[in-house]
Amino acid sequence: MVDDQRFQTFLELSEAITGFGRVRLLGTGQAELYFATAERVVGHAIMDELLTAFADLPTRTPELLRLHLFGNEMLGDVVRNLVKLWFGGVWYQLPAIWQQAYGPAAEDGTFIPSPDAYVEGLMWVAIGAHPAGAKAPGFASWAVAPQIPLS
């Protein structure tokens, strides 16, 4: 079972770093898998530090997220990996220097946590397209201008 409070914080963190709301994130069906994947790779303690650092932010502005998460020596690479995991469905191997300083993270590597993780990548949503090989928009849909959510 996912620890509900920690998972809720992970979801709020995911909203802040992806720009997508929780309905969209939960709709991927991947949120629990991503939480478990990240925690399995970096360990419970580092995940706790990340969640605490996020929860302790007085406001969740891009500036504070940069200063305390993306700009944190240990947490920055982890949170960037979460962004890439949500947008691309791929967990990318952490930098060697991160491993030396904060590892060992024995389960680290570049991998796709499940076939659906690829299919649910949010970058395709962001550009008004669909993952190559899945969620096809239909015959001749390609002939009209794309519908881009943030445009």
Add this chain to the structure above:
Amino acid sequence: MHLYMNIRRRNDLDALQQDETYDAVIVGSGPSGAILALELCQAGKRVLMLEAATETGKGFDGYQSLLTRFYSRVGKDNQSPFPVNPNALMPRGSELRKLASGETNSDSYIVQSGPYVSDTVYTRAFGGTSMHWEAKTPRMLREDFKTRTTFAQGLDWPLSYEDIEPDYRRVEREMGVAGEVEDHDGLDLSFPPGYVFPMHGLPLSYLDQQVGKGIDGSSVVLDGQTYPIKVRPYPQARNGVPNDKYDGGEGFTPQGAVASYQIDQGGRCQGNTNCVPLCPVQAKYHSGKTLAKAFATGRLDLLSQAVASKVSIDGATGLVSEIEVKVYHDPDHSAHRTIKVKAKIFILAANAIETPRLLLASGLKSSSGLVGRNLMDHAYLLNWALLPEVAGTFRGTSCTGGIVDLRAGSFRRNQAAFAVDIHNDGWGWATGSPFSDLQQLVDQRNMFGAELQKGLVDRLSRQLLLAFMIEVMPNESNRITVDPSYTDALGNMRPVLSMTIPDYTMRGAAYARQFARTIFSRLGAQDCTAYDPGDYGLVPYHGENYAIRGGNHLAGTHVMGTAKNNSVVDRDQRSWDHSNLYLVGGGSMPTIGTANVTPTLAALAYRSARAILRQLDGQTTAPSGLS
């Protein structure tokens, strides 16, 4: 229409060895083998098909397992859906590295030496390379069949466009081609009066339309000639809207997914943007669709996991007596049993690398010595840019449109012709987009949240990749050989490839680069093309470097000609040396022009089927020359 796949298998190896009732044995289950199987079986002949790979992909569940594997692979190259099988290996781009002149890489399935490394691939799977092909189906042009006479380049075919035209129409029916005759206006080819393709052409993508807005009606000057250019659709073997005028008003019924139970899917393309490496819904033609019909005759038997390893010749008659086959139980173990199979006619349809590999491994170089020589593949030069406005890239089929106005012209005396593809899948082929862009935006440009979403639109939705498919002429020193030092898990010799890109092609490549810059200027696009000096396919030419990619359009290695001394096969693809042996596929093609090879090699398969039926029915004995 749904196609039932009910395979008839031969697992009784002892009985099979004794079986002398087959009219034909076919090696390979790709388009050539499938068309021959269907034509022969429909004429009442009994056929045994040998497939080196497993049967995965033959039915709906197996096909879906390939799709799931594709989703799961971090590196989504054109072989990513297909599992590694040490007993029937296939080339993979991921195995390649840059090689110095004379340096050899034997870690890859195809052994190559530097400096130029080809990343050409083919798929050893049930269905062959039709599983991963893009399914563009342009015909070759009339002048492509006589380049020696017309341009003093390459070789003339012993066939003309008119000889092959009816068979192109058979291919367009069998594969279900969507296209419009009027989109061929001005090209050096013709159709019978009133002809329409089975299905209407697929609409151009929004991306194609944006390019068209910028260049349609403009022109380029080459060798003193003015060539008007425009974006136009490619014909494709992909299900679209049937044309009710087809077949004299009979119309056309698209063939959807193949399965062993009812499944309604694939009757029309959905825009998965994944033709290569695997159409998720089987709206794209693959040879399983033809094989399903061949199995339904009850006269086709399949022996899979069966690698043809030697073609044996009867010394007295010069006829093929049997084919030696290594049959394995488990792809991950090399344990196998060697059996021999017999038939009246032997047909090698294993593709333009595997067929000569098998012949050479059998000691059969042919009287002309041309087996394995004249290896051709289109040379691709990629050019990529960012359009000024969002163009909705990453939607459509892999490619819907392009520029084909430089496929023909008097300039072919001096330099190669080309056809240009507009890639709906962005810069993927050139740079690894969109994943490489995501990494860059997050890791280097420190984007996240809404800013990242906008950054992705800015970076991905404006991408334009022009892929130039450049002609390569036959050259005897470009070749496949074998070497007993290099073998696979079953002890079969692997192909050794030697290739250099001829100057004729490089002049075309240099012009292609200039042509792309002209197009980008007219579009106001930001040219982002940059060839990595460490690229394994790097070719220096006149002070510039060009990264040349393979096209997977393999041809030439058992070339067709007019006589035993200038060719390996006659115009029916029958071996000059062994009258019960047919070598079918791209290997028979003397030139490839600027057309993807599959429609042409499939047309040749129909020709061979007629010749084989005449031969089986006792109407011919000698190979057919020009008379």
